[in-house]
Amino acid sequence: MAIEITTELLENVSNLIADQKDNDLSELFHDVHHADIAEVLDELSFDDAVYIIRLLNSETTSGVLMDVDTDVREKILEQLSAKEIAEEIEELDTDDAADVIAELPEERKEEVMQQIVDEEHAKEIVELLRFDENSAGGLMAKELVKVNENWSVLGCVTRMREQAAEVTRVHSIYVVDDSGRLTGRLSLKDLLMASTKSKVADVYIPRVDSVNVHDSAEDVANKMRKYDLEAIPVVDELGILVGRITIDDIVDVIKEEADKDYQLAAGITQDVEADDTILELTRARLPWLFLGLIGGIGAFLIMGGFEDSFKENAVLFFFTPLIAAMAGNVGVQSSAIIVQGLANDDVKGSINKRLVKEMLLAALNGLALAIVLFIFIWFYNKDIQTSFAVSVSLVVVIIVAGLIGTFIPLFLDKRGIDPAIATGPFITTSNDIFGILIYFTIAKLILGV
Amino acid sequence: MAIEITTELLENVSNLIADQKDNDLSELFHDVHHADIAEVLDELSFDDAVYIIRLLNSETTSGVLMDVDTDVREKILEQLSAKEIAEEIEELDTDDAADVIAELPEERKEEVMQQIVDEEHAKEIVELLRFDENSAGGLMAKELVKVNENWSVLGCVTRMREQAAEVTRVHSIYVVDDSGRLTGRLSLKDLLMASTKSKVADVYIPRVDSVNVHDSAEDVANKMRKYDLEAIPVVDELGILVGRITIDDIVDVIKEEADKDYQLAAGITQDVEADDTILELTRARLPWLFLGLIGGIGAFLIMGGFEDSFKENAVLFFFTPLIAAMAGNVGVQSSAIIVQGLANDDVKGSINKRLVKEMLLAALNGLALAIVLFIFIWFYNKDIQTSFAVSVSLVVVIIVAGLIGTFIPLFLDKRGIDPAIATGPFITTSNDIFGILIYFTIAKLILGV
Structure with missing residues (x-):
């Protein structure tokens, strides 16, 4: 459900918060997309924004946090406890989670990381934090669907289902060898068209575009744009599959890069918006x-x-x-x-x-x-x-x-x-x-x- | 296979064309991505570019045609016969096909359309040509996978397979009612996870973001970016599903819009590149x-x-x-x-x-x-x-x-x-x-x- 941001709506929300009418607020934001809730929060006072974040469940608010303006997120995170931030982090994909952690002050980073219950998730975030934010490693997520080239199609469907449950969007199924090296891919279409009797090694495409973890974000964007890719696997120096980058992140890179160049050409040195102070x-x-x-x-x-x-x-x-x-x-x-x-x-x-x-x-x-x-x-x-x-x-x-x-x-x-x-x-x-x-x-x- | 554009490569290609060594040329471009071939053609003389287009099969060259610079494409199309252009058109998705037809001079449009063998394809292209190129209708393709809400999952898998064969990338499966009105979607993930015994009406998500055929390209881009969508269905005034827009086209819209604004800010009135005359x-x-x-x-x-x-x-x-x-x-x-x-x-x-x-x-x-x-x-x-x-x-x-x-x-x-x-x-x-x-x-x- 989309929501129209009007002065009445904002006043209504502020009043409901002042009167602590939590049920009415929950009702109001029920089924509203997190990107729309984020737009509301951008217009509210920081205290009101924090109130909403605390009120709604973290499945929704983790998305909201990614969509609000950077300065609003910073203020909200300042007011949340390490445990509350950790709950949001648990809901986020590793790439977004790492971005949020990276924005925290040094002393809070560790505090928050210790509160994350899912150890695997925490380990992956730590791994991503090592990379420069403008590199492929800084953009990639650890969530992906991969199969071993030696598996049978039937056998791997079960294991893929487990992996798929963790992944928001399945783009490609990556095929790796026993040492984890990327060797090719299986498209979903191929899967849709393939008989369950075949083997991965028989049906996969033994060729796949990939980028290195250290490639620059701009190079990744140019490559994905040139070859019209919607996702690209990321490999390390040994060719081992370590993550994947999806087109929505690249759209943001392209947009930010263009905005930055435009602002520099106009004589504006840092990322500002018309609504900034x-x-x-x-x-x-x-x-x-x-x-x-x-x-x-x-x-x-x-x-x-x-x-x-x-x-x-x-x-x-x-x-x-x-x-x-x-x-x-x-x-x-x-x-x-x-x-x-x-x-x-x-x-x-x-x-x-x-x-x-x-x-x-x-x-x-x-x-x-x-x-x-x-x-x-x-x-x-x-x-x-x-x-x-x-x-x-x-x-x-x-x-x-x-x-x-x-x-x-x-x-x-x-x-x-x-x-x-x-x-x-x-x-x-x-x-x-x-x-x-x-x-x-x-x-x-x-x-x- | 990627290809590096060097002075030697370009000279080598020109020499092979001069000597009419067709086999060597075919060998050279074998398995090279059309985006890479396009970059080579951008650097060749127009006559040489036309030679390569005539030499390679239309499955490859249709992609090349979409990737070369606009002025190169214009010159190539001038030299191809109506029948040759029609062969390229047959290989293209309807959105790209309509774009190519739209660039032709009035008198050639009809000539080319008459040479298209696949009548359904021709009809869809004609439909797309009605729309403004900067509207959702001008961006959308007719290729999509849709199922009727009354079908059983098992029954529709077969019919989906037929449709999927026509579609380069399956993003979402759209669900329509008996009159063709868009009512929801089935994600591929749901399909991957669902049992074949269920019915479409039981498993589909009765809600889906869509745009109207007359929405502006910029509005579509902003919507897809805001909600992180990779494809969006397009409906007409009656809510009937008429096409879909994929993120790769939107990436181009965002990039072109940004480039245009940047050039206007720098005092450059039309789309030019550093390599133009x-x-x-x-x-x-x-x-x-x-x-x-x-x-x-x-x-x-x-x-x-x-x-x-x-x-x-x-x-x-x-x-x-x-x-x-x-x-x-x-x-x-x-x-x-x-x-x-x-x-x-x-x-x-x-x-x-x-x-x-x-x-x-x-x-x-x-x-x-x-x-x-x-x-x-x-x-x-x-x-x-x-x-x-x-x-x-x-x-x-x-x-x-x-x-x-x-x-x-x-x-x-x-x-x-x-x-x-x-x-x-x-x-x-x-x-x-x-x-x-x-x-x-x-x-x-x-x-x-």
């Missing part, structure tokens, strides 16, 4: 604005340095916003195309070839724009020398801006730094300064002042 | 640069209008790049947060409340930056009046830029226009002009010139 939003936005301020002061100093040269021709100063804007825009365009290409693993070949191409492209764009600008200035003040100086500078500025926008992300990527930081304000600011400097230098040369 | 890249980039040029000319005219007022205080002109940059950066930050919030369906509540919040946020950021700027100018030229004029202007400019950045995407969204176009150069350019105008007006007032 003013303080959180300021922390995310102020650093880039400060960079812009420094850039602006740099531009101011450069212009001051050329003040004497252009005293007679002050009109040249009026073109600095135009030059800065074009340098910024071209830089952002070039860097965005490279950053996106790198993220999609589309950028192959030498850096030099890219730079030559970008130079030609920028020259073409620059020429088209410079002609328009030349005509405008010429009509405006009939001074062909000024028109020429500004237009030529524009072409050079655009070419340099394009080269910087192309080179910096490629350079950062080669160094193993996320190239997405080189978009937005970073490129805009550096190109503003370079652009203005180039502009005045060229204008000075052409006008001979 | 210079002409394609110019077409995508020049319009926004031209907008920037117009903005720059506007800034030039405004500055010219204030020339006489500030003749004695030319230093004020040197702050225009700073003012323009800050106005642009703040505008892009605010609009990006709103655009992302709208895309994720996170932005609820009144516009006025958002604007007040953004005003407070901008005032806070603006104040912090203005203090730094004030100190700098004061140290630099000891003129407290100029320092004051520039700093106060900066605060006002930042507040106005934040409000514009917040208001425009919300306004566009209310009007049903994609708010993402209001990011990047659009906001930067309009904020540049507004910012500079506000700056000089306030400076003039404060300095009383």
Whole structure:
């Protein structure tokens, strides 16, 4: 049952909590999907959210906990006892469980782990905690259905049923050899179509895409997207099957990666949402604005340095916003195309070839724009020398801006730094300064002042 | 088998094609995944790509066709006969088949449709072609496994096997009533666990998430992501089950939507990749640069209008790049947060409340930056009046830029226009002009010139 979040609903919930009408609350949330309950909790006060979590059964609330905003979850977990958290953990799949544990403060982690009754579950979580959260190991769950290649189909159906009861969704049945090495897979469709008399070794597909525990989340996402996979098994260095990653986690990776790149391009340094507090939003936005301020002061100093040269021709100063804007825009365009290409693993070949191409492209764009600008200035003040100086500078500025926008992300990527930081304000600011400097230098040369 | 794309491989393929060594080519691509073959074709000449498509069997090449770049596919389809295209279509699932048909020129569509041997397949494709490509109907496939609630489990297994043979991946088994209305689902896990003696009506889950054929692709994506669904059934206005959408198509929708928003924010108007031709890249980039040029000319005219007022205080002109940059950066930050919030369906509540919040946020950021700027100018030229004029202007400019950045995407969204176009150069350019105008007006007032 879906639930519509309205002001009345939220008020109603708050009132029921204030009056401790537990039965009415349970009734209200009965059969509501945990993702919908999570949306309600995101809007309530933290105390009210904790009240709801304590009220509903952990089968529901464990899902709710995974779906609420990170900051809401953090506050809720702060207020729950180690035992209460452990109860939630027991209900979660190992990948989600490990994520929740990882978010806890160091001293609480151990406390909570000791309260987990299911020892196997606890052991698997500890294993997952070892991996970097942005690696295949950090994404994978231990829950999977696997069969030994030496089993008979009939025999393994019984054992599969036991395993399947533990797994939320059965995607593929993985086939392993006696030492646990991944050797292939059985699709559910094959199972549906196969006769129970056959043997695993006869019917399985002795080939299966897999990733290594240490592969990056982005590589896993690209692979699953490229081959349209809904689940992929994860193996360790010895080829032993250690977990599996499902597409819903990958959808989140793709979405988060895209959101992060988008925010970086817009000059927002950390993951914020429109509904975050003013303080959180300021922390995310102020650093880039400060960079812009420094850039602006740099531009101011450069212009001051050329003040004497252009005293007679002050009109040249009026073109600095135009030059800065074009340098910024071209830089952002070039860097965005490279950053996106790198993220999609589309950028192959030498850096030099890219730079030559970008130079030609920028020259073409620059020429088209410079002609328009030349005509405008010429009509405006009939001074062909000024028109020429500004237009030529524009072409050079655009070419340099394009080269910087192309080179910096490629350079950062080669160094193993996320190239997405080189978009937005970073490129805009550096190109503003370079652009203005180039502009005045060229204008000075052409006008001979 | 994966394949590594190297210069040698590409040369080798070109040479084999030139020498018409068909056996060697078939051998080379034997057992290679269609997504990998597609990557090779993307790098070959169009003639060579067509050669490979004609050489390999349509079971493989239909997948390849879906994976190559759109422009490569267009060129390949131009060179294939209607009959050859029809053979590829026969191998594709209805959703992909409809996408390929939709890309053909009008006159060829009918030609190709007439060559399709499987009449049922053709009929389903025609049905899918009616829907907008960005709606649930445009995304769905007709291939699905459905059972009647009145069947016995044993009886329906046989009929399901027939259906399953047509379906690439079985996600859920949908349950319908006698008139074809969707009434629930049977999970594969339930089937795996259920005894063959039970009846469908006894074991099915009489509840299932679904979308309407006319729902937007973005709504479908948000729903599937929220509820972690891997497939969702599509119903028409009468509740009749007409198709299903799988997560792999949704992954593409999410990725494309994110890429498009990112490109718009960076001032790139159409879907381009780093490897596209210079002409394609110019077409995508020049319009926004031209907008920037117009903005720059506007800034030039405004500055010219204030020339006489500030003749004695030319230093004020040197702050225009700073003012323009800050106005642009703040505008892009605010609009990006709103655009992302709208895309994720996170932005609820009144516009006025958002604007007040953004005003407070901008005032806070603006104040912090203005203090730094004030100190700098004061140290630099000891003129407290100029320092004051520039700093106060900066605060006002930042507040106005934040409000514009917040208001425009919300306004566009209310009007049903994609708010993402209001990011990047659009906001930067309009904020540049507004910012500079506000700056000089306030400076003039404060300095009383």
